[in-house]
Amino acid sequence: MLFRQIRIPEGRGTTVADVLIQNGSIAAVSSERLDVPAGTRIYDGQDKLLLPGLVNAHCHIPMTLLRSRGHGLNLQRWLTEAIFPFEAKMTANDMRIGTKLGLLEMIAGGVTSFSDMYMYIVDIADECLNAGIRANLCYGIGSGDEPFENRRGVQETLALLDWVQKDNRADYITVDAGLHAEYTSDEETVRAVAAFAAEHNLSVHTHLSETRFEHEQSLERHGMTPLAWFEHCGLLHNKTQVAHAVHISADDIALMQTRNVVPVHCPGSNLKLGSGIADIPAWQAAGLPFAVGTDGAASNNNLNQLEELHLASMIQKGYRFDPLQLDVEALMSAAFENGYRVQGRAGGQILPDLPADLFVLDLDRPHLIPADDPLALLFHSAQASDVCLTMAAGKILYENGEFKTLDAERIKAESAQAVKSLLARI
Amino acid sequence: MLFRQIRIPEGRGTTVADVLIQNGSIAAVSSERLDVPAGTRIYDGQDKLLLPGLVNAHCHIPMTLLRSRGHGLNLQRWLTEAIFPFEAKMTANDMRIGTKLGLLEMIAGGVTSFSDMYMYIVDIADECLNAGIRANLCYGIGSGDEPFENRRGVQETLALLDWVQKDNRADYITVDAGLHAEYTSDEETVRAVAAFAAEHNLSVHTHLSETRFEHEQSLERHGMTPLAWFEHCGLLHNKTQVAHAVHISADDIALMQTRNVVPVHCPGSNLKLGSGIADIPAWQAAGLPFAVGTDGAASNNNLNQLEELHLASMIQKGYRFDPLQLDVEALMSAAFENGYRVQGRAGGQILPDLPADLFVLDLDRPHLIPADDPLALLFHSAQASDVCLTMAAGKILYENGEFKTLDAERIKAESAQAVKSLLARI
Numbered sequence: 001m002l003f004r005q006i007r008i009p010e011g012r013g014t015t016v017a018d019v020l021i022q023n024g025s026i027a028a029v030s031s032e033r034l035d036v037p038a039g040t041r042i043y044d045g046q047d048k049l050l051l052p053g054l055v056n057a058h059c060h061i062p063m064t065l066l067r068s069r070g071h072g073l074n075l076q077r078w079l080t081e082a083i084f085p086f087e088a089k090m091t092a093n094d095m096r097i098g099t100k101l102g103l104l105e106m107i108a109g110g111v112t113s114f115s116d117m118y119m120y121i122v123d124i125a126d127e128c129l130n131a132g133i134r135a136n137l138c139y140g141i142g143s144g145d146e147p148f149e150n151r152r153g154v155q156e157t158l159a160l161l162d163w164v165q166k167d168n169r170a171d172y173i174t175v176d177a178g179l180h181a182e183y184t185s186d187e188e189t190v191r192a193v194a195a196f197a198a199e200h201n202l203s204v205h206t207h208l209s210e211t212r213f214e215h216e217q218s219l220e221r222h223g224m225t226p227l228a229w230f231e232h233c234g235l236l237h238n239k240t241q242v243a244h245a246v247h248i249s250a251d252d253i254a255l256m257q258t259r260n261v262v263p264v265h266c267p268g269s270n271l272k273l274g275s276g277i278a279d280i281p282a283w284q285a286a287g288l289p290f291a292v293g294t295d296g297a298a299s300n301n302n303l304n305q306l307e308e309l310h311l312a313s314m315i316q317k318g319y320r321f322d323p324l325q326l327d328v329e330a331l332m333s334a335a336f337e338n339g340y341r342v343q344g345r346a347g348g349q350i351l352p353d354l355p356a357d358l359f360v361l362d363l364d365r366p367h368l369i370p371a372d373d374p375l376a377l378l379f380h381s382a383q384a385s386d387v388c389l390t391m392a393a394g395k396i397l398y399e400n401g402e403f404k405t406l407d408a409e410r411i412k413a414e415s416a417q418a419v420k421s422l423l424a425r426i
Numbered sequence: 427m428l429f430r431q432i433r434i435p436e437g438r439g440t441t442v443a444d445v446l447i448q449n450g451s452i453a454a455v456s457s458e459r460l461d462v463p464a465g466t467r468i469y470d471g472q473d474k475l476l477l478p479g480l481v482n483a484h485c486h487i488p489m490t491l492l493r494s495r496g497h498g499l500n501l502q503r504w505l506t507e508a509i510f511p512f513e514a515k516m517t518a519n520d521m522r523i524g525t526k527l528g529l530l531e532m533i534a535g536g537v538t539s540f541s542d543m544y545m546y547i548v549d550i551a552d553e554c555l556n557a558g559i560r561a562n563l564c565y566g567i568g569s570g571d572e573p574f575e576n577r578r579g580v581q582e583t584l585a586l587l588d589w590v591q592k593d594n595r596a597d598y599i600t601v602d603a604g605l606h607a608e609y610t611s612d613e614e615t616v617r618a619v620a621a622f623a624a625e626h627n628l629s630v631h632t633h634l635s636e637t638r639f640e641h642e643q644s645l646e647r648h649g650m651t652p653l654a655w656f657e658h659c660g661l662l663h664n665k666t667q668v669a670h671a672v673h674i675s676a677d678d679i680a681l682m683q684t685r686n687v688v689p690v691h692c693p694g695s696n697l698k699l700g701s702g703i704a705d706i707p708a709w710q711a712a713g714l715p716f717a718v719g720t721d722g723a724a725s726n727n728n729l730n731q732l733e734e735l736h737l738a739s740m741i742q743k744g745y746r747f748d749p750l751q752l753d754v755e756a757l758m759s760a761a762f763e764n765g766y767r768v769q770g771r772a773g774g775q776i777l778p779d780l781p782a783d784l785f786v787l788d789l790d791r792p793h794l795i796p797a798d799d800p801l802a803l804l805f806h807s808a809q810a811s812d813v814c815l816t817m818a819a820g821k822i823l824y825e826n827g828e829f830k831t832l833d834a835e836r837i838k839a840e841s842a843q844a845v846k847s848l849l850a851r852i
Contacts, residue, residue, distance in 0.1 A: 012498075067795070071802035072438075072753055104792035212747070271744030272806065274751070301806035302793045311740065318697030319745065321638070325700070327498055366530035367728045367810075369493070369838055370845040376497035380698065380727035384793075385811035412795055419796040 001394075002036045006045025007363070007374055008350045012328055014374050019050060021356045024394035028352055043389075047364040049374050052348050053112025053357035053392060054305045055339025058205075058243040058264040058293030060118045062090065062098030064105070065419050066298035075273060083298060089425045094418050095120035099127040101415040104408055105303045107133060108401075109384035110359035112392040115241070115264075115293065115343060117178050117205055119152075121160050125173045132395050132405045134171075134357065136343050138178030138205045141193055142185050148192040153178065161200060171393065174344060175200075179235065181207040182218050182226035190233035197238040203344060204235060208242035208263070211275050215247040227252040227261070236261055241342045243293065244269075246276045253286045262291060262342045265334070267311040268302075269295030280316050281325060291338040304384045309335050313379050328375045335379075356394035361386050427820075428462045432471025432786070433800060434776045438754055440800050445476060447782045450820035454778055469815075473790040475800050478774050479538025479783035479818060480731045481765025484631075484669040484690040484719030486544045488516065488524030490531070491845050492724035501637075501699060509724060515851045520844050521546040525553040527841040530834055531729045533559060535810035536785035538818040539769060541667070541690075541719065543604045543631055545578075547586050551599045558821050558831045560597075560783065562769050564604030564631045567619055568611050574618040579604065587626060597819065600770060601626075605661065607633040608644050608652035616659035623664040629770060630661060634668035634689070637701050641673040653678040653687070662687055667768045669719065670695075672702045679712045688717060688768045691760070693737040694728075695721030706742050707751060717764040730810045735761050739805050754801045761805075782820035787812050 003019040008029070020028040020036060028034055036042070070082025090098075095118070106114060113134035118124060121137045128135045137160060141153035148154060157175060164170045177197035179185060185193075197204050209215040209226050218226045227248060230236055236259040245252075245263040256263065265278055283290055292312055294303045309331060316325040326334075340348035347357050363371045367381050390398040397405055429445040434455070446454040446462060454460055462468070496508025516524075521544070532540060539560035544550060547563045554561045563586060567579035574580060583601060590596045603623035605611060611619075623630050635641040635652050644652045653674060656662055662685040671678075671689040682689065691704055709716055718738055720729045735757060742751040752760075766774035773783050789797045793807050816824040823831055 064792075065796065067807065068799040068802040071799055071806070072750070074750055078749075101792055101795060108792065267744075268740065271740040272749065274743045274747045274749040276747055277744055297793075297807075301802070304793065304809070307809075311737075314694065314697040314737065315741070315744070317700045318693075318703055318741070321700045321702055323504075323698065323700035324498070324500055364838065366527055366534065366834065366838060367723075367730065369527060369841050370491065371842070372845070373494040373497055376494040376727070380497070381493065381723075383730070383733075383809045383811055385809055408792065412790065412792060415795050416797070419798070 001041045001043060002034060003043045003050055004045050005033070006043070007049045009051065009332065009375060012375070014049065016045070019350060021394050024356055026350065026352055026354050026356050029350055047362065047371070048388070049361040049363055049378065050350060051110070051359055051361060051378070052336045052340070052350065053359055053390065054110045054335065055291065055343060056106060056111050056114035056293050056303065056305045057241070057291035057339050057342050058266055058295055059102070059114050059116045059303065060296030061102035061114070061116050061124060061303070062095045062118055063296030063298040064102040064303070065090070065094060065098040065415065065422065066296070067301060069298060085426050086422060089422050092120050092123045094422060095123050096127050097411070097414050097418045099124045100131070100406060100411045102297065102303055103127065103131045103133060104403065104406055104411055106305070107131065107390050107398045107403065107406070108387060109304055109306060110361070110387040110390055111305050112357040112359065112390060113343060113345060115176070115205060119156070121156050122163050125160055125163060129169060129172050130405065132392055132397050134173070134345065134392055136174040136176050136205070138176035140178040140180035141189065142180040143189050148189065154196065175202060176205040177202040177238070179204060179206040181214070182229060183214050187233055190230060190235050194233060194235040194238060203239040203241065205241050206230070206243070208245050209247040209252070210244035210270070212247050225249055225252050227255055231255055231259065239344070241291070243295070244275065244278070246270050246278045250282070253282055253288060256288055257286055262289060262338065264291045264293045264342065265312055266293050266295040267315055268300040268308050271311065271315070272301060273299050277315055277319050281320060284330065289338045289341065290334055291342045292334050306382055306384050309379050328379065331379045332375065356391055358391045359387050360389040362388040427467045427469060428460060429469045429476055430471050431459070432469070433475045435477065435758065435801060438801070440475065442471070445776060447820050450782055452776065452778055452780050452782050455776055473788065473797070474814070475787040475789055475804065476776060477536070477785055477787060477804070478762045478776065479785055479816065480536045480761065481717065481769060482532060482537050482540035482719050482729065482731045483667070483717035483765050483768050484692055484721055485528070485540050485542045485729065486722030487528040487540070487542050487550060488521045488544055489722030489724040490528040490729070491516070491520060491524040491841060491848065492722070493727060495724055511852050512848060515848050518546050518549045520848060521549050522553050523837070523840050523844045525550045526557070526832060526837045528723065528729050529553065529557045529559060530829065530832055530837055532731070533557065533816050533824045533829065533832070534813060535730055535732060536787070536813040536816055537731050538783040538785065538816060539771060541602070541631060541769060545582070547582050548589050551586055551589060555595060555598050556831065558818055558823050560599070560771065560818055562600040562602050562631070564602035566604040566606035567615065568606040569615045574615065580622065601628060602631040603628040603664070605630060605632040607640070608655060609640050613659055616656060616661050620659060620661040620664060629665040629667065631667050632656070632669070634671050635673040635678070636670035636696070638673050651675055651678050653681055657681055657685065665770070667717070669721070670701065670704070672696050672704045676708070679708055679714060682714055683712055688715060688764065690717045690719045690768065691738055692719050692721040693741055694726040694734050697737070697741070698727060699725050703741055703745050707746060710756065715764045715767065716760055717768045718760050732808055732810050735805050754805065757805045758801065782817055784817045785813050786815035788814040
């Protein structure tokens with residue numbers, strides 16, 4: 001496939017190029033018109049912006065089935081009355097349905113890879129592979145009565161490690177070591193996850209200082225912030241990504257720098273649950289790269305990564321009284337380069353030899369005119385529905401409203417039915 | 427036209443009803459299936475949510491042509507280098523083109539009425555009438571060397587008052603008295619606008635305390651907040667709506683209550699320009715009803731009213747550390763009831779005898795499933811592109827991607843051309 005004379009990012013702006021896709025990769029990028037073999041599909045780049053696929057760097061994908069559940073309850077009632085009883089009844093099949101529903105939303109919104117923490121991770125992996133999307137998957141391990149190696153999270157992670165060995169599955173699915181959070185873990189568990197990650201050479205994915213309460217409770221419990229305590233337990237000797245990080249200290253930021261810990265900013269979830277606004281300028285002042293994620297649909301209410309980037313930009317500008325916060329360059333890094341980096345994947349730019357994980361934004365929409373600053377539009381005017389093509393590993397997953405690997409009508413119907421049935425069982 | 431068995435709002439939730447439209451109005455709303463004359467179009471309400479048309483309560487519609495202009499500059503450079511030189515060159519025809527471009531975006535996003543402040547208001551009115559959308563239009567009058575009655579804003583307002591007298595135009599276009607802002611007005615001007623509004627029985631539309639700087643400068647200049655100074659000048663004896671109100675005092679809030687001044691919250695613009703976050707809980711504690719608007723596309727970067735309501739909800743929850751801020755009931759009032767109220771129009775509910783100003787949200791989208799809390803979805807999951815029908819005065823303006831009163835392809839092309847030509851003239 002050849003994207004003919006299509007806009008691509010170049011620094012703060014864009015340029016027009018021919019982009020050739022072959023064997024799942026970007027084969028060539030040229031400002032000249034490329035010659036291609038007969039039979040190559042030519043995609044007209046007129047009024048289109050080609051971008052690296054979006055990485056949703058923190059998600060709980062099957063929670064699409066819990067979207068809006070308990071909306072209007074406070075956090076404690078939301079969790080105990082609406083979320084936990086529902087989750088307790090979810091079967092492997094529900095997980096698959098919720099995953100597919102989330103994939104529809106993410107793929108239509110330009111996401112080609114996401115980092116997830118949930119249960120039934122082999123089932124989730126299988127659905128991702130079927131859909132042709134990439135994912136970093138983990139089970140958020142926590143304390144338990146059983147020996148560490150018998151805990152369900154460890155068993156599921158080992159099963160997923162086995163599963164990915166076959167048929168180049170590792171090209172699509174990366175296994176991470178999941179630690180749920182400081183407040184659900186004792187020291188033995190954190191040390192065991194650290195050792196487990198080191199043994200299998202896995203990155204660690206965890207929640208960190210999402211709420212002020214969590215942060216302060218850790219100080220009380222351990223005399224340390226959650227991050228300092230993770231360091232104390234040896235966790236950060238592994239490559240680590242931490243979701244939220246809303247209430248971290250200056251020392252935490254310095255420690256993240258030292259240990260190459262990447263924070264994943266989840267502005268939508270942090271706003272909707274009343275967790276607060278992360279201190280992004282402090283991260284930037286320390287030179288700390290960060291990625292962006294939606295969190296689960298139960299707390300965010302959608303998996304709209306473009307909206308998430310929009311929120312990230314807007315909040316800092318307004319909250320800091322400074323329209324220059326998070327300029328387009330910073331947004332580009334957070335959206336692309338850092339997402340790929342945190343996942344340990346090649347990508348994030350339109351360059352030869354990188355995997356063809358891409359999406360196309362249709363600029364020919366009333367709300368994207370005039371289009372002389374397409375990157376400003378991408379982060380501030382575009383809707384997820386302006387994505388008109390999503391491709392992973394050179395394969396088109398979505399184009400102009402049509403899903404190529406997923407049966408949208410069936411998934412929507414199954415999802416509604418699964419929720420009905422789950423509610424009847426609670 | 428009959429909306430057959432369609433979801434409509436009812437308190438905090440929704441109910442299913444038949445809604446009959448006749449002669450531009452809602453003729454009947456019934457939980458039973460209504461019989462209708464042969465030839466009536468039946469609209470299948472399955473998976474659809476019918477809502478009152480959205481009111482964008484503060485806009486500068488021709489500024490769509492300035493979308494993204496100067497993005498990344500600070501406020502002072504943005505205004506002086508990017509905005510003012512561009513605006514100075516805009517012709518009546520540019521205003522018409524920019525208006526039509528904005529109408530495409532708003533109509534496709536469920537907006538059936540908006541309140542606007544700009545120049546060439548008869549041209550804007552004419553385009554609104556052609557498109558079949560309703561609008562409250564004003565010219566933001568400010569100080570000038572000429573006698574008040576000779577100023578362009580007054581002349582344009584008088585011309586618009588004349589213009590609306592014909593052919594039931596007043597059903598569509600309401601003339602407001604526009605006062606630009608405290609910082610662009612001397613006392614003589616404010617008093618003259620107050621008298622002008624009283625003489626012609628017009629509501630006043632003005633900017634208020636948008637930035638901290640503006641608010642503090644007024645205290646220095648007048649020893650009064652902008653609102654207190656407006657009161658001092660007699661302005662608030664008229665029905666008044668004030669856009670932004672980010673930096674108002676407790677006394678200002680009390681004064682708004684006394685004088686029935688309605689603030690229009692513009693969260694997107696306030697965030698993007700770094701103006702700050704309005705104290706909505708204080709407004710609510712005082713029982714002050716407020717409407718919501720996008721402001722112009724130059725500062726917000728779009729005219730997406732659903733996104734604006736989403737921002738309004740999310741910011742307060744996150745900034746106040748309280749997920750219960752701006753619950754669905756409050757969002758419903760802000761979105762509908764107060765928008766109609768501030769415009770002095772009947773509407774905001776699905777009830778017999780109200781004008782048929784409506785839009786339909788398609789719930790059959792992956793990101794809107796499960797749909798058992800449709801109003802939470804409306805404010806937290808929906809995209810403007812989920813709007814599948816927009817109707818004003820019983821006439822369909824937009825349905826499933828098709829504009830019925832506007833030539834979208836031509837307007838998009840004309841807009842791009844107009845911007846190119848304007849830039850060449852600067």
